[in-house]
Amino acid sequence: MIPELGHFALILALSMALCQGILPFVGVHKNNASFMAVGNWAAVGQFVFVAIAFVCLTTSFLQSDFSVAYVANHSQLDLPDIYKVSAVWGAHEGSLLLWVLILSSWTLAVVRFSKHVPTEFTAYVVAVLGLLSVGFLLFMLLTSNPFDRLFPAPPDGADLNPLLQDPGLAIHPPMLYVGYVGFSVAFAFAIAAMLSGNLDRRWAKWTRPWTTTAWIFLTIGIALGSWWAYYELGWGGWWFWDPVENASFMPWLAGTALIHSLAVTEKRGLFKSWTLLLAISTFSLSLLGTFLVRSGILVSVHAFATDPTRGYFILAFLAIVILGALILFSIRAPDLDSEAGFKLVSRETFLLLNNVLLVIATVLVFLGTLAPLVAEAIDGSKISIGPPWFEIAFAIPMLPLVFLLGVGMHTVWRQQPQGSLAAKLRIPAIIALLLGVIIPGLFYGRFGLLVIIGSVGGVWLIASSLLEPLRSLRREKGTAGLPRAVWGMSIAHLGVGVFTLGVTMVSAFNVETDQALSPGGTIEVAGFEFEMRELRNVNGPNYSAIEASIDIRKDGEFIGNLHPQKRQYLVQQNWMTEAGIFATWNKDLFVALGDELGNNTWSVRVQYKPLIRWIWLGALIMALGGLLAATDRRYRTRETS
Amino acid sequence: MKPRQQRMLAVGLAVAGILVATALTLRAFQDNMMFFIDVSDVVAGNYPEDRTFRIGGLVMDGSIERAEGSLDVHFTVTDTACELPVVYSGVLPDLFREGQGVVAHGRMGDGNTFVADTVLAKHDENYMAPEVADSLAKHVGGKTTDMGTKLEKCKPQ
Numbered sequence: 012m013i014p015e016l017g018h019f020a021l022i023l024a025l026s027m028a029l030c031q032g033i034l035p036f037v038g039v040h041k042n043n044a045s046f047m048a049v050g051n052w053a054a055v056g057q058f059v060f061v062a063i064a065f066v067c068l069t070t071s072f073l074q075s076d077f078s079v080a081y082v083a084n085h086s087q088l089d090l091p092d093i094y095k096v097s098a099v100w101g102a103h104e105g106s107l108l109l110w111v112l113i114l115s116s117w118t119l120a121v122v123r124f125s126k127h128v129p130t131e132f133t134a135y136v137v138a139v140l141g142l143l144s145v146g147f148l149l150f151m152l153l154t155s156n157p158f159d160r161l162f163p164a165p166p167d168g169a170d171l172n173p174l175l176q177d178p179g180l181a182i183h184p185p186m187l188y189v190g191y192v193g194f195s196v197a198f199a200f201a202i203a204a205m206l207s208g209n210l211d212r213r214w215a216k217w218t219r220p221w222t223t224t225a226w227i228f229l230t231i232g233i234a235l236g237s238w239w240a241y242y243e244l245g246w247g248g249w250w251f252w253d254p255v256e257n258a259s260f261m262p263w264l265a266g267t268a269l270i271h272s273l274a275v276t277e278k279r280g281l282f283k284s285w286t287l288l289l290a291i292s293t294f295s296l297s298l299l300g301t302f303l304v305r306s307g308i309l310v311s312v313h314a315f316a317t318d319p320t321r322g323y324f325i326l327a328f329l330a331i332v333i334l335g336a337l338i339l340f341s342i343r344a345p346d347l348d349s350e351a352g353f354k355l356v357s358r359e360t361f362l363l364l365n366n367v368l369l370v371i372a373t374v375l376v377f378l379g380t381l382a383p384l385v386a387e388a389i390d391g392s393k394i395s396i397g398p399p400w401f402e403i404a405f406a407i408p409m410l411p412l413v414f415l416l417g418v419g420m421h422t423v424w425r426q427q428p429q430g431s432l433a434a435k436l437r438i439p440a441i442i443a444l445l446l447g448v449i450i451p452g453l454f455y456g457r458f459g460l461l462v463i464i465g466s467v468g469g470v471w472l473i474a475s476s477l478l479e480p481l482r483s484l485r486r487e488k489g490t491a492g493l494p495r496a497v498w499g500m501s502i503a504h505l506g507v508g509v510f511t512l513g514v515t516m517v518s519a520f521n522v523e524t525d526q527a528l529s530p531g532g533t534i535e536v537a538g539f540e541f542e543m544r545e546l547r548n549v550n551g552p553n554y555s556a557i558e559a560s561i562d563i564r565k566d567g568e569f570i571g572n573l574h575p576q577k578r579q580y581l582v583q584q585n586w587m588t589e590a591g592i593f594a595t596w597n598k599d600l601f602v603a604l605g606d607e608l609g610n611n612t613w614s615v616r617v618q619y620k621p622l623i624r625w626i627w628l629g630a631l632i633m634a635l636g637g638l639l640a641a642t643d644r645r646y647r648t649r650e651t652s
Numbered sequence: 653m654k655p656r657q658q659r660m661l662a663v664g665l666a667v668a669g670i671l672v673a674t675a676l677t678l679r680a681f682q683d684n685m686m687f688f689i690d691v692s693d694v695v696a697g698n699y700p701e702d703r704t705f706r707i708g709g710l711v712m713d714g715s716i717e718r719a720e721g722s723l724d725v726h727f728t729v730t731d732t733a734c735e736l737p738v739v740y741s742g743v744l745p746d747l748f749r750e751g752q753g754v755v756a757h758g759r760m761g762d763g764n765t766f767v768a769d770t771v772l773a774k775h776d777e778n779y780m781a782p783e784v785a786d787s788l789a790k791h792v793g794g795k796t797t798d799m800g801t802k803l804e805k806c807k808p809q
Binding site for chain 2: 246281285352353359360363364367368370371374375378379382392393394395396397399400403404407408525526527529585586587588603605606608609610612614615616
């Protein structure tokens with residue numbers, strides 16, 4: 012009964028989405044305000060029905076209703092309740108449902124918070140979002156219905172993949188999706204701007220807080236995914252340049268470019284076509300990401316061919332969205348004259364450089380991700396592009412960006428007065444050169460060209476970002492001081508600096524060793540002693556495990572105890588490594604059990620990872636900066652004109 | 653700058669950037685592309701001598717051997733037609749088991765043994781790396797499973 016209710020709710024949601032996608036267009040065409048308003052109500056209705064479907068699926072999971080195929084394949088009686096809930100989005104069908112739920116939530120937010128935007132413009136935005144929702148609901152109902160029944164129902168389910176039974180992964184996909192899907196709002200605003208001919212600066216102003224908010228969630232989502240891979244996949248890497256990771260990273264890079272390009276369009280009325288194209292590309296990359304991850308094409312071009320319906324559907328959807336948007340753009344392009352010019356040394360130039368570098372990085376990641384697919388499609392050869400390629404390809408545009416960023420954020424619009432930059436940036440530059448060289452030498456005792464470049468760049472960004480906030484704090488205590496948007500910008504860029512330092516140090520000074528260890532034995536890594544005290548058996552709700560107790564000492568002094576586990580999940584009989592991690596602000600000590608080598612001896616991977624937390628901390632600081640920027644006062648006041 | 657000059661600047665920068673990026677990409681692709689080679693081809697001697705590549709197949713039943721207390725492990729990978737001995741030192745992935753699909757990166761060492769620097773087994777027992785699945789499909793049921801052909805084809809060079 013409940014699954015049928017959910018299925019029915021999805022069909023009603025589709026009809027609501029159709030109303031939402033069509034009626035506002037009719038309304039604008041006939042200049043009929045009530046037709047335009049119908050779109051808003053249809054959006055509310057769509058949200059309600061999608062939410063009902065989502066609750067129904069969650070209920071089926073909580074009740075362990077294995078007559079629902081999706082539940083039977085991804086849950087099990089003994090699965091803890093929290094993972095029964097997170098299993099809802101643990102695989103294809105359910106994650107699509109989550110996609111649509113998030114899309115309709117964004118739509119609802121747009122309806123609620125767009126009182127200052129002309130009704131006609133909002134009508135277009137809501138209609139575009141409705142059409143996107145139609146695409147996804149159709150996709151779900153035609154190819155991937157989460158409510159399909161299984162007969163006869165199995166007595167127990169096949170369990171959720173043990174890797175996904177983790178708090179980090181319970182919240183990672185929703186965060187990521189809120190970000191991904193959020194760019195649909197930027198896309199809808201761009202399309203609405205082109206449809207309504209509202210191509211002055213205002214649409215950029217309306218779009219900015221939405222785009223930044225989506226970007227915040229995507230940033231946190233990617234950071235969570237990286238953190239999860241670090242401790243749950245067991246082997247201590249934090250980014251693998253895996254196609255699935257790249258699929259989320261490409262929209263992030265394009266979205267970051269979009270945020271900056273929107274700033275120029277809003278403030279100066281420049282880069283209009285470029286901003287529109289970026290809004291289209293960012294959302295297209297989000298769709299492409301969904302396509303890459305969900306169609307099975309990454310596994311193999313052949314896997315795509317064995318079950319092509321889903322893949323072809325998304326491919327067709329992708330083609331309609333991108334081609335439609337580009338055709339519209341080509342019609343509108345002649346109207347996109349710039350309002351003004353700017354000098355070589357100006358904020359405009361630096362934001363232009365920012366965009367060029369970020370787009371190059373996006374294109375390179377895109378090429379590296381798709382090259383194996385292209386090669387296989389052309390001559391059937393199976394190649395893989397390894398992380399070393401991505402690391403070089405990514406560093407080429409990003410290192411100059413780090414240095415330019417520290418200058419760019421202190422430039423002014425139109426034309427920078429001569430000499431003002433040098434005076435302002437002298438102190439941060441000196442600090443960066445000193446600390447950037449001293450830190451690796453003093454704390455890690457080694458130098459290298461890349462290390463110096465990375466650490467100087469990181470310190471430079473941090474120092475340069477703190478300049479404005481520090482000046483404001485010193486000068487005007489108790490007064491309003493800097494606008495919140497400037498705080499946001501400074502803090503987000505500070506986050507980039509923290510991130511850069513983290514990546515530099517962990518790449519250069521990471522120590523990793525695989526060794527054999529038995530109770531009573533000790534390994535020394537990077538000056539820390541790891542002593543295995545005992546091995547014991549422990550039992551969890553749906554797994555049994557072997558757990559080691561490992562004491563860590565530094566210079567003979569006890570600093571901590573770790574309990575890495577090797578778990579065997581009872582239903583799927585999979586072995587899983589649960590690493591033990593001792594974390595402080597400046598390092599992680601990481602111990603993972605490998606295999607039993609006989610005689611109570613285990614192979615153990617021990618790692619020393621300096622400043623690795625700074626990578627995720629940097630991402631969180633960037634997100635915090637975004638939050639401040641998105642909630643700046645000028646987005647909250649109504650437009651008076 | 654005038655709008656026209658701006659556009660020239662933007663286009664110029666973009667074109668220069670893209671040219672540099674393309675050149676570097678193509679160069680780096682050459683060095684970082686890793687080919688997947690069927691076990692049968694490796695055994696027949698068709699592999700790059702001077703660079704690393706990937707192999708994959710099933711871990712033969714009863715082939716995993718390790719010296720007690722040591723991290724060195726020997727095992728044999730088969731595509732069901734030919735067999736290739738592999739040596740690896742380090743921690744093996746969780747799903748590494750006899751009879752399971754596996755992918756290894758590395759190069760050929762002495763004595764026709766593949767020296768692996770990375771061994772991958774995916775985290776789902778139903779999942780098999782596509783290269784491995786293809787490679788197995790090519791050799792099961794084909795001529796190569798015929799005993800005579802197999803012996804002929806799998807003779808080390």
